[in-house]
Amino acid sequence: MASYQKYKTKQGEKWMFKLIVGIDPGTGKKIMTTRRGFKTKKEAQAAYLNLRQEIESGLHVKQSLTYEDVFKEWWGIHSRTIKPSTIYSKQSKFRKHILPKFGKLKIKDISKGYCQRMINDLSNEIDSVNDIKIQASLVFKYAIKMDYILKNPMEYVTIPKKEESFLAKSEERNYWTKNEIRDFLILAKKHMSKQNFMMYYLLIYTGMRKGELIALTWDDIDLNEQTININKTMFFEKGKEIIQTAKKYASNRKIDIDSQTTKHLFNWRTKQKEALLADGIVSKPPNVLLRADMRPIRLAYPNELLNSFMTVYDLHRITIHGLRHTHASMLFEAGASIKEVQVRLGHKDIQTTMNIYTHVTKTMSKKTAENFLNYMQLE
Template sequence: MASFQKYKTKQGTLWLFKTYVGIDPKTGKRKPTTRRGFKTKKEAQEAARILEDEVKSGIYHRNNLTFKQVFDEWWSSHKNTIKLSTQNAKLSKFNRHILPWFGNVKMVDITKQYCQKFVDELSKKINSVTDIKIQANLVFKYALKHDYITRNPMHYVEIPKKDEEEIIEEGEVRNFWTKEELDKFLSLGLKHMTTQNYVYFYMLAYTGMRKGELIALEWKDVSFESNTIRINKTMFFKDGKEIIQTTKKYASRRTIAIDSDTLKLLKKWKIKQKENFLSDGVTENIINVFTREDLRPLRLAMPNDILKSFIKKHKLRKITVHGLRHTHASILFEAGATIKEVQERLGHKEIETTMNVYTHVSKFVAKKTANTFSDYMKKI
């Protein structure tokens, strides 16, 4: 039951009440609250009655939950439905972008306008706004399902469209090599890289595999009889430990054909790899196609370090390791492969992902074609 009390202010005598609003789960003790500013005792009594009714029905508890509290509740169950690598990626997005904005705000106080401002501000800093919105929306959906809110404010948010100039600027920055640039890289790699490093980057360019898929590749996944590679797992690292898991999406589990030259290169590498270990007295069975000296799979950061250093040393066009996957796709498109064929080879779940790569490549090819015409006209 609430207790009531008069108190004096410069504006005159007012009323307050004190009551309890549930049990603190940490201490096990009742949580007190005080409400002030009532002109009469009757007003204070009515406010106390409404508050106590809200506490009994659970409305008060729901109305005071912050986004962070709801997130913690949602995450405790949601994390058990996803892979460890996905957990790490999602937590990073929440900690970097979502929780700093929403964390301490009460769920019932988050408006459509506040959510729209979040997306608008974020779109100025990063490109992957849609994914961040999707992740935040999972918490709002959970809150709606459990009656913590009456409607989802994130549902009405729109992703800002970038203007024409921004799109053109992004299109000019390509994260892939042309056929000529790839040939130059591989020629230099053959001369200046270790055999293992050369074969690894060659495979990235000629298969379009993700770097984690290639690091996790085992010899049993390579069929020298049918000229195919079975891709069904990937590699990621956590706390210094290598973790191999099945590929995260059904579309990523695939079998791809490889050409005869790539097959010959793999055969030669398998023999040389075994000879290298035998010369060091290692007679154990070699499981992975690419390994460290202790037979463990390569570090996930290794390809990034080597490629970045090699590009800088030989003054090549800068691309990332993932850019070799885009290089594979761009050359496939140039050779006449369909979008569906490229989608299946790269293991994209959604064809929109493949379309994004195609659009990016097409913009560069269009510009290249215009330059070819211009250059030819100058020679006349």
């Protein structure tokens, strides 16, 4: 039962009531709540009846939940369904950008306007603001699922565009042409170690992701059948190597390799064994690419070396992922179908392959124009 009391204010007499709303599980003590500011005792009694209904239905508890409370509840479930690399990435986003903005707020009080202002502010700080919106929204969706709130305030938030996005600019080409590939490999063979040359050669000639190549073992390669079985990727967390299965079903694939790549791999396997024997290591090398202590190479190493090499030899600048794009472009130029490229690169969504197809090299564009001209010749 509630206890009612009249008290004096500068505006005149008011009514209040006190009510036991529960028992603290930690101390065993009663938890009291007080409601003030009612003009009459009748008004206070009506407010008490509403509060009692909320407590009995559980709604009162839901209304006290903060965003961080719901996040912890959701994360306890969600973190069991994703891979270690994804866990690390998502934790970072919530810790750095989302919980500082939302964490202490009651989830029922977070409005669309607040979400929009939060996204506006973040858009001035980071480029991946759309992903922040997506991640934050997952907690709101869970809250709806658990009947903590009725609507997702993040759902209709608009991602602001930066001023430079409205300026006309030429798109940077993140792939190499056939001649640029040839020039790079000539320089790489001359100035890089055998392992480093092999690393970039395989990235260009197989289209593997960097993590897939670093995780690649000799057991994955069948030189007789001329195939590579791509079934895992390498992820580093706090300096420790973590091998995990390929990130999507489509990423688990077996690809054919040409006779030249097969020959390069055969020669490299022989050279690698000889180098290890010279250092007194007789055990079979597990990975195609290794450090001196037999561990897989660092995840950042291919990027660092490529950036340095392009600077020294004044090459057209691309990223490591650009080598994968290069492989796809060369496949298209060689006449491969979109479906063939999708399967070889392990794209789950064919739209990803289509996006590369729309950015094929000028050589292919010229071939298309010439083919049309030849077809239209009337004489």
